[in-house]
Amino acid sequence: AKWVYAFGGGSADGRAGDKDLLGGKGANLAEMSGLGLPVPPGFTITTAVCTHYYANGRSYPKELRADVEAALVETGRIAGRGFGDGSDPLLVSVRSGARASMPGMMDTVLNLGLNDRTVEALARQSGDERFAYDSYRRFIQMYSDVVLGLDHEVFEEILEEEKAGLGVEFDTELEAGHWRRLVEVYKARVEEELGTAFPQDPHEQLWGAIGAVFSSWMNHRAITYRRLHDIPEDWGTAVNVQAMVFGNMGNNSATGVAFTRDPSTGEKKLYGEFLVNAQGEDVVAGIRTPQNITEEARINAGSDKPSLEKVMPQAFAEFVDIAGKLERHYRDMQDLEFTIERGQLWMLQTRSGKRTAKAALKIAVELAEEGLISRQEAVARIEPGSLDQLLHPTIDPAAERDVIGMGLPASPGAATGEIVFSSEEAEEAKAQGRKVILVRVETSPEDIHGMHAAEGILTTRGGMTSHAAVVARGMGKPCVSGAGSLRVDYKNQTMLALGRSFSRGDVITIDGSSGQVLAGAAPMLQPELSGDFAAIMAWADENRRMKVRTNAETPADARMARSFGAEGIGLCRTEHMFFDDDRIVAMREMILADSEQGRRAALAKLLPMQRSDFVELFEIMAGLPVTIRLLDPPLHEFLPKGEEEIAEVAAALGVDAEVLRQRTEALHEFNPMLGHRGCRLAVSFPEIAEMQARAIFEAAIEAGSKTGRPVEPEIMVPLVGIMKELEFVKARIDAVAADVMKESGTTLHYLTGTMIELPRAAIRAHVIAEVAEFFSFGTNDLTQTTFGISRDDAASFLETYRQKGVIEQDPFVSLDIDGVGELVRMAAEKGRATRKGIKLGICGEHGGDPASVAFCEQVGLDYVSCSPFRVPIARLAAAQAAL
Ligand code: PEP
Numbered sequence: 001a002k003w004v005y006a007f008g009g010g011s012a013d014g015r016a017g018d019k020d021l022l023g024g025k026g027a028n029l030a031e032m033s034g035l036g037l038p039v040p041p042g043f044t045i046t047t048a049v050c051t052h053y054y055a056n057g058r059s060y061p062k063e064l065r066a067d068v069e070a071a072l073v074e075t076g077r078i079a080g081r082g083f084g085d086g087s088d089p090l091l092v093s094v095r096s097g098a099r100a101s102m103p104g105m106m107d108t109v110l111n112l113g114l115n116d117r118t119v120e121a122l123a124r125q126s127g128d129e130r131f132a133y134d135s136y137r138r139f140i141q142m143y144s145d146v147v148l149g150l151d152h153e154v155f156e157e158i159l160e161e162e163k164a165g166l167g168v169e170f171d172t173e174l175e176a177g178h179w180r181r182l183v184e185v186y187k188a189r190v191e192e193e194l195g196t197a198f199p200q201d202p203h204e205q206l207w208g209a210i211g212a213v214f215s216s217w218m219n220h221r222a223i224t225y226r227r228l229h230d231i232p233e234d235w236g237t238a239v240n241v242q243a244m245v246f247g248n249m250g251n252n253s254a255t256g257v258a259f260t261r262d263p264s265t266g267e268k269k270l271y272g273e274f275l276v277n278a279q280g281e282d283v284v285a286g287i288r289t290p291q292n293i294t295e296e297a298r299i300n301a302g303s304d305k306p307s308l309e310k311v312m313p314q315a316f317a318e319f320v321d322i323a324g325k326l327e328r329h330y331r332d333m334q335d336l337e338f339t340i341e342r343g344q345l346w347m348l349q350t351r352s353g354k355r356t357a358k359a360a361l362k363i364a365v366e367l368a369e370e371g372l373i374s375r376q377e378a379v380a381r382i383e384p385g386s387l388d389q390l391l392h393p394t395i396d397p398a399a400e401r402d403v404i405g406m407g408l409p410a411s412p413g414a415a416t417g418e419i420v421f422s423s424e425e426a427e428e429a430k431a432q433g434r435k436v437i438l439v440r441v442e443t444s445p446e447d448i449h450g451m452h453a454a455e456g457i458l459t460t461r462g463g464m465t466s467h468a469a470v471v472a473r474g475m476g477k478p479c480v481s482g483a484g485s486l487r488v489d490y491k492n493q494t495m496l497a498l499g500r501s502f503s504r505g506d507v508i509t510i511d512g513s514s515g516q517v518l519a520g521a522a523p524m525l526q527p528e529l530s531g532d533f534a535a536i537m538a539w540a541d542e543n544r545r546m547k548v549r550t551n552a553e554t555p556a557d558a559r560m561a562r563s564f565g566a567e568g569i570g571l572c573r574t575e576h577m578f579f580d581d582d583r584i585v586a587m588r589e590m591i592l593a594d595s596e597q598g599r600r601a602a603l604a605k606l607l608p609m610q611r612s613d614f615v616e617l618f619e620i621m622a623g624l625p626v627t628i629r630l631l632d633p634p635l636h637e638f639l640p641k642g643e644e645e646i647a648e649v650a651a652a653l654g655v656d657a658e659v660l661r662q663r664t665e666a667l668h669e670f671n672p673m674l675g676h677r678g679c680r681l682a683v684s685f686p687e688i689a690e691m692q693a694r695a696i697f698e699a700a701i702e703a704g705s706k707t708g709r710p711v712e713p714e715i716m717v718p719l720v721g722i723m724k725e726l727e728f729v730k731a732r733i734d735a736v737a738a739d740v741m742k743e744s745g746t747t748l749h750y751l752t753g754t755m756i757e758l759p760r761a762a763i764r765a766h767v768i769a770e771v772a773e774f775f776s777f778g779t780n781d782l783t784q785t786t787f788g789i790s791r792d793d794a795a796s797f798l799e800t801y802r803q804k805g806v807i808e809q810d811p812f813v814s815l816d817i818d819g820v821g822e823l824v825r826m827a828a829e830k831g832r833a834t835r836k837g838i839k840l841g842i843c844g845e846h847g848g849d850p851a852s853v854a855f856c857e858q859v860g861l862d863y864v865s866c867s868p869f870r871v872p873i874a875r876l877a878a879a880q881a882a883l
């Protein structure tokens with residue numbers, strides 16, 4: 001095997017495509033060198049060596065020593081220097097470089113090759129003794145820390161003592177003689193601490209550094225970083241050994257970093273910073289204030305420090321030329337590192353630059369317009385999830401954050417307002433024109449109004465599919481859920497956070513994109529949906545196969561979703577329509593009625609309200625498909641809780657409080673999620689389903705005649721597990737349809753289908769498809785019932801599962817493809833086997849998750865349906881999945 005890849009002098013063994021073997025840095029150094037750009041020569045020890053190292057008790061392949069020595073000779077030949085040479089020494093840097101960038105997680109050693117002899121040569125060559133001895137002491141410090149395990153504090157202390165003794169404040173005030181003496185003190189200290197002298201043999205130094213870099217793949221920081229960024233351990237790191245170039249060899253030397261386009265706005269402008277007479281680390285460390293690269297940027301920044309363009313016009317011109325070349329070559333915005341050694345420009349790194357979501361859009365669109373990439377590539381380059389940043393107000397990234405708590409990023413966007421602890425207060429405040437954050441332990445369907453009135457929602461319990469999270473996402477309201485470190489005390493109307501107490505009326509900000517809770521009002525940036533955003537969405541739509549619908553039940557949500565490009569409603573949860581003031585009264589009357597007749601009387605009051613809801617939705621959707629789901633939650637959710645509320649409601653309904661209490665108690669269930677809900681309600685009380693079906697049909701006729709576009713409603717029966725359940729309910733729906741057609745003298749086209757949200761439904765899908773004209777996968781319940789994990793209680797332990805590596809991702813957020821996905825795949829196949837062309841969709845929260853959307857494309861669903869604010873994300877994800 002080839003373990004070592006050389007680069008430099010206008011050629012290279014490797015290429016940019018060899019990232020797996022050479023790591024990102026090594027592959028790009030090879031590529032730049034192959035392009036003939038000025039790259040200091042060197043070589044890359046491959047990731048395969050890393051793998052070998054760990055598979056063989058931390059030892060190297062036996063040929064490695066000879067290969068490295070040979071590569072070192074070649075590096076020296078190109079550089080015109082010799083490693084360890086007493087008159088013209090080659091010094092090298094030794095750096096890690098994995099396939100994916102892991103900034104600062106692994107170890108680096110610079111100035112390697114310096115010893116008591118070569119430092120003299122460096123002093124002679126550079127004509128700068130101070131520089132030479134400063135480099136040597138930096139090397140001793142870095143090497144001792146990284147390779148020998150001696151804390152760098154030890155050396156900082158020595159340096160501080162020296163400076164105190166001399167009565168100086170800054171390192172720059174020390175002279176050559178001081179550094180020379182410090183080197184002796186450093187070396188003596190190393191020997192004292194370790195019992196052996198600091199290694200003088202450059203080869204010994206090199207192998208020590210190589211070993212340290214490979215070992216750092218398994219250090220704590222690196223392991224944690226990999227876990228957070230899903231980087232597999234078996235990738236390993238490469239080691240790059242490269243001739244040193246010095247940006248700190250006087251005032252005609254410099255070092256800097258640059259982006260070929262502005263990484264925060266995406267504007268096509270070289271953007272970067274540099275420092276004269278400094279080493280790379282100094283720019284990043286932020287000790288000195290860096291200077292702008294271009295004159296234009298300097299003027300815009302109002303800086304009085306001269307630009308690179310001004311101080312080194314020749315190197316600048318060459319750099320601009322190379323930056324343009326690299327961008328065209330890689331066909332993407334590049335992040336560059338360079339050093340100028342005595343007027344000579346050297347390129348040290350190039351890679352695709354990190355950028356904000358806004359910049360990503362602009363850059364992709366402009367690269368496509370410049371003809372560097374195709375429109376498809378532009379679409380493929382945008383991370384769908386990042387669109388979230390653009391659809392909501394966000395906290396100004398430059399602002400300071402006074403973080404007082406952390407929860408789940410349940411619904412994106414940021415919001416500021418006064419704390420209120422109840423939905424009633426939220427509504428009152430809203431009516432007075434005050435902005436509030438609704439702070440609850442958890443929310444329930446009764447809080448819908450308060451949630452509507454609030455700017456954002458904060459709960460201390462509940463996960464990503466808790467009531468608060470689902471409803472907030474649906475409304476497009478920022479929400480942080482499950483912020484467990486906060487204590488809400490309803491009685492005293494306070495919230496405790498990290499020892500601070502916040503009262504009703506105190507202003508807080510929540511960041512639903514990060515899960516942070518902040519004290520006070522944070523400055524915000526507003527969304528912008530035209531221009532580049534619109535262009536990418538249009539290009540995405542050209543490449544998309546699946547349709548994208550929305551989960552919506554209010555006209556506001558439906559309109560919002562349409563403006564985001566929704567192509568219909570995939571889930572209208574009708575229960576949300578029963579919580580309005582006068583409706584909840586009729587609903588409760590219905591629940592309290594002890595006969596079918598009583599129920600029908602109450603339902604008759606609800607009918608016109610439901611009908612007008614549906615007319616409005618059908619009108620907004622103007623001929624697009626609308627799926628309406630029959631009542632799903634257990635009835636007790638509509639009843640009051642607690643003695644006080646029961647008394648109040650009883651008075652309002654004109655019934656005895658005791659009767660109401662008993663009915664509430666009778667409806668109590670131990671596991672309401674597995675209880676009397678979904679189609680089980682329709683089987684027990686068919687008159688409810690009949691009322692809803694009638695409202696749907698009458699509305700379809702009315703809206704159809706109003707808009708001139710016929711409405712073909714899709715009626716969806718929830719929680720079916722047994723074919724006969726659906727058969728029973730469908731017979732009632734069909735009977736109502738026949739009645740309505742007769743009464744109105746028109747014909748109606750409609751579909752009756754079911755949700756597949758129970759494992760049994762998936763297993764029996766071929767039989768259910770005999771009755772169902774469409775399936776919509778309700779993956780929230782399907783995940784809950786497949787795992788046997790309560791979606792409302794999961795947050796308390798799923799995070800622990802993730803931390804301990806038991807699961808990689810919350811299955812309520814991203815579809816569990818191996819398990820739940822297998823049921824979806826199977827049910828889709830079985831459904832099609834029985835009913836060719838059966839319409840298939842998904843309406844669980846996963847319908848807006850990019851990875852889950854990709855899976856839906858794979859199994860060939862016809863559409864995905866998601867909350868309004870996720871519609872653009874789903875459009876883009878669906879396009880990418882189809883590309
Ligand atoms: C589901 O279970 O996936 C679903 C969409 O229904 P709900 O979230 O209303 O239970």
Ligand code: MG
Binds near residue numbers: 718757778
């Ligand atoms: Mg469900």
